[in-house]
Amino acid sequence: MRNSTIHRIAPVLTALLALSPAIKADEPSPTGDRLSALEQKILVIERNQELKEESAAAAAKSVPKISITDRGFALTSADGANSIKLRGLAQLDSRVFFGDNGASPNAFVLRRARIIAEGTFAKNFSFQLVPEFGGNSVSILDANLGVAINPALGFKIGKLKSPVGLELLQSDSWTFFNERSIVTNLVPNRDLGIQAGGSVLNGILNYSAGVFGGVPDGGSSNNSDFDNEKDFVGRVYATPFKNDSDSPLAGFSLGVSASFGREKTAAGLTGGYKTDGQQTFFKYASTTISDGQSWRISPQLDYRHGPFGLIGEYVVSTVNVRPGATGVKAGLQNKAWQVATGYVLTGENSSYNGVVPKSNFDPVNGTWGAFEITARYANLKIDDDAFPLYASAATNADEASSIGFGLNWYLAKAVAFKFDYYQTRFGFAPGAPAVSNSPSLRQNEKALITRFQVSF
Amino acid sequence: MKSIHLLAVLLSLAIAAGASARTIELLNVSYDPTRELYEEFNVAFAKYWKAKTGDDVTIKQSHGGSGKQARSVIDGLPADVVTLALAADIDAIVTHARLINPDWQHHFRQNSSPYTSTIVFLVRKGNPRKIKDWDDLVKPGVSVITPNPKTSGGARWNFLAAWAYARKHTGGEEGARKFVAELFQNVPVLDSGARGSTTTFVQRGIGDVLLAWENEAFLALKEFGNDKFEIIVPSLSILAEPPVAVVDKVAKKKGTTAVASAYLEYLYSDEGQDIAGKNVYRPISPAAQAKYASTFPKLDLVTIDRDFGGWTKAQATYFADDGVFDQIYLKK
Numbered sequence: 001m002r003n004s005t006i007h008r009i010a011p012v013l014t015a016l017l018a019l020s021p022a023i024k025a026d027e028p029s030p031t032g033d034r035l036s037a038l039e040q041k042i043l044v045i046e047r048n049q050e051l052k053e054e055s056a057a058a059a060a061k062s063v064p065k066i067s068i069t070d071r072g073f074a075l076t077s078a079d080g081a082n083s084i085k086l087r088g089l090a091q092l093d094s095r096v097f098f099g100d101n102g103a104s105p106n107a108f109v110l111r112r113a114r115i116i117a118e119g120t121f122a123k124n125f126s127f128q129l130v131p132e133f134g135g136n137s138v139s140i141l142d143a144n145l146g147v148a149i150n151p152a153l154g155f156k157i158g159k160l161k162s163p164v165g166l167e168l169l170q171s172d173s174w175t176f177f178n179e180r181s182i183v184t185n186l187v188p189n190r191d192l193g194i195q196a197g198g199s200v201l202n203g204i205l206n207y208s209a210g211v212f213g214g215v216p217d218g219g220s221s222n223n224s225d226f227d228n229e230k231d232f233v234g235r236v237y238a239t240p241f242k243n244d245s246d247s248p249l250a251g252f253s254l255g256v257s258a259s260f261g262r263e264k265t266a267a268g269l270t271g272g273y274k275t276d277g278q279q280t281f282f283k284y285a286s287t288t289i290s291d292g293q294s295w296r297i298s299p300q301l302d303y304r305h306g307p308f309g310l311i312g313e314y315v316v317s318t319v320n321v322r323p324g325a326t327g328v329k330a331g332l333q334n335k336a337w338q339v340a341t342g343y344v345l346t347g348e349n350s351s352y353n354g355v356v357p358k359s360n361f362d363p364v365n366g367t368w369g370a371f372e373i374t375a376r377y378a379n380l381k382i383d384d385d386a387f388p389l390y391a392s393a394a395t396n397a398d399e400a401s402s403i404g405f406g407l408n409w410y411l412a413k414a415v416a417f418k419f420d421y422y423q424t425r426f427g428f429a430p431g432a433p434a435v436s437n438s439p440s441l442r443q444n445e446k447a448l449i450t451r452f453q454v455s456f
Numbered sequence: 457m458k459s460i461h462l463l464a465v466l467l468s469l470a471i472a473a474g475a476s477a478r479t480i481e482l483l484n485v486s487y488d489p490t491r492e493l494y495e496e497f498n499v500a501f502a503k504y505w506k507a508k509t510g511d512d513v514t515i516k517q518s519h520g521g522s523g524k525q526a527r528s529v530i531d532g533l534p535a536d537v538v539t540l541a542l543a544a545d546i547d548a549i550v551t552h553a554r555l556i557n558p559d560w561q562h563h564f565r566q567n568s569s570p571y572t573s574t575i576v577f578l579v580r581k582g583n584p585r586k587i588k589d590w591d592d593l594v595k596p597g598v599s600v601i602t603p604n605p606k607t608s609g610g611a612r613w614n615f616l617a618a619w620a621y622a623r624k625h626t627g628g629e630e631g632a633r634k635f636v637a638e639l640f641q642n643v644p645v646l647d648s649g650a651r652g653s654t655t656t657f658v659q660r661g662i663g664d665v666l667l668a669w670e671n672e673a674f675l676a677l678k679e680f681g682n683d684k685f686e687i688i689v690p691s692l693s694i695l696a697e698p699p700v701a702v703v704d705k706v707a708k709k710k711g712t713t714a715v716a717s718a719y720l721e722y723l724y725s726d727e728g729q730d731i732a733g734k735n736v737y738r739p740i741s742p743a744a745q746a747k748y749a750s751t752f753p754k755l756d757l758v759t760i761d762r763d764f765g766g767w768t769k770a771q772a773t774y775f776a777d778d779g780v781f782d783q784i785y786l787k788k
């Protein structure tokens with residue numbers, strides 16, 4: 001900002017100069033000299049002010065930046081090469097079950113409580129450390145180091161999400177529903193390993209490929225490998241019309257992921273497949289062990305167009321099992337699929353990375369945030385050969401089909417209420433008793449899960 | 457475990473493949489008025505290096521007041537080479553950051569100064585204030601434009617040239633001190649670098665005389681026309697010896713030591729010397745000196761070593777905190 005005095009003086013000076021026709025450059029006069037001196041003084045004041053501003057701007061460039069937004073707290077070095085960012089996620093759930101005679105507990109649950117620390121060093125090196133304080137115990141969810149070579153090639157080493165499930169790879173904060181669909185039961189969660197990945201063809205094609213310790217369906221590593229075998233995991237994911245922003249297909253993505261490995265011991269088997277209400281509906285017998293090849297394949301798609309969003313994925317998971325150390329070996333193939341959709345009633349864009357309200361909840365000013373309605377259908381089918389040798393037909397379902405409806409109210413980018421109603425119907429294997437021995441499977445699961453979420 | 461080892465080998469190969477495809481990039485951190493010189497020289501060197509090695513090299517330039525640029529390197533600006541206005545600024549990098557070998561001045565010929573320059577006056581056309589020599593600058597009402605000696609190498613040469621003139625004509629240090637103090641009484645604006653001072657004088661229309669690098673004064677004539685400005689050569693000035701050095705630790709870390717050394721060495725080549733002369737830096741090779749002899753006026757030049765005891769002493773005496781300049785200027 002220039003000195004306001006200058007602006008007041010300048011027009012006066014200009015007028016004086018204009019009113020001095022008798023003064024010629026080659027005929028110095030006392031009046032002309034005074035005007036020139038005055039003009040010089042003004043120019044000097046202006047220039048010194050300009051230099052002061054330049055100096056302040058240069059100094060600002062060398063000062064580290066502090067950023068506090070609804071995306072977290074960040075400290076960044078002046079050159080942007082080093083940064084540390086703190087984010088957080090807290091989800092408090094209310095679970096209410098209808099018509100199950102108390103088989104499933106109506107409860108408040110601290111579903112997730114995380115402090116997310118991320119950072120970059122020397123521009124090309126990054127880290128992520130995420131402890132989980134929600135649930136029943138404290139654990140390290142993610143702990144990994146990233147090395148960026150160029151956009152087409154980078155590496156992640158440590159504990160991270162295994163790149164198989166579409167919905168699993170989405171942030172916990174931004175899925176259409178409070179709970180991911182039953183399909184996620186069949187894909188690995190966090191695992192220890194090394195992963196290469198990048199983006200090619202002008203960002204149209206993303207790929208990931210890695211070697212991991214290997215975890216069972218729906219499982220996460222407990223920070224050490226449970227056997228000597230490794231899983232190879234890969235995923236390719238394309239957004240073919242990404243660079244054609246006018247195309248209605250600009251937000252269409254599709255891909256396929258797969259894993260292949262060998263697992264041994266009971267630790268190679270799922271700890272249980274869960275319903276939307278987080279009740280276990282299938283679990284292998286405690287004597288059953290994993291012994292041999294396991295593989296998964298998952299075609300998947302995501303489509304976003306304005307306020308409309310849709311995801312779909314299909315997973316086949318195969319595991320070789322024995323009923324004990326010496327029993328008959330069998331390859332079991334479990335399958336699941338889902339289609340989920342959402343529509344933002346208030347017009348904001350649907351996004352894989354969450355809905356950003358055009359205006360935050362502020363009743364004084366008459367703004368209410370963003371509202372999104374959602375719907376989902378999902379099915380998971382257990383291999384018929386699992387019963388009765390490897391799992392009990394009396395205490396397990398062999399199929400779960402779930403339908404869900406939801407309303408998400410985004411009060412701000414960081415704060416949301418989510419209301420979901422799920423209804424899950426169970427199927428049973430031949431030979432199962434007319435009434436399941438598991439109380440929670442004796443009727444359809446009807447669950448209302450309400451969530452208050454803070455995510456920044 | 458075999459698979460892990462195999463993967464490690466593949467990853468190493470991938471990284472190695474990426475590294476071999478990398479373009480060689482140098483950062484030349486220089487002082488204010490050398491922009492045009494190095495723009496031309498960089499093109500010539502890249503062509504020379506490509507022909508010699510087959511490698512592509514791109515050179516990025518950074519310009520500012522010489523002292524300020526040295527400070528930036530000390531603070532972490534990853535320069536492969538520095539081409540600054542005076543040796544004291546490179547010495548500062550040696551002392552404060554230990555990024556350059558202390559014997560850097562022996563790395564290249566002529567104390568690592570591949571070209572020289574001097575300080576002249578640029579005045580407005582017709583020289584309305586009739587400025588002919590240094591003693592005209594201390595007259596009442598004469599407005600003198602020079603950058604800040606605390607941040608600009610050119611300004612320190614200006615200061616010392618004025619000091620040398622006054623010492624010669626007043627007979628001692630006290631007289632020189634009084635003279636230079638009076639001169640700075642006439643300085644209304646202190647830019648941080650020489651190019652900024654040129655802007656103040658030429659574009660903002662401030663001041664009666666600009667104390668300028670010789671090449672900067674010629675550039676102003678070339679860009680803004682002989683009808684607007686003219687150069688006045690004082691009776692005495694100073695031989696400015698802008699030095700160059702490889703920033704050893706940075707270059708070693710980046711793997712650019714060889715190309716950085718070759719880059720600076722090329723300044724001494726026939727082509728490098730010719731480009732220096734063309735950009736009105738005084739070349740040191742006899743051939744280029746002969747070719748550009750008519751460009752450079754002959755004048756009495758003092759030197760930093762003979763007349764001021766070298767840059768280390770001059771820096772400590774005149775430009776360090778609480779040195780002579782601070783005493784003179786803060787009084788103002």
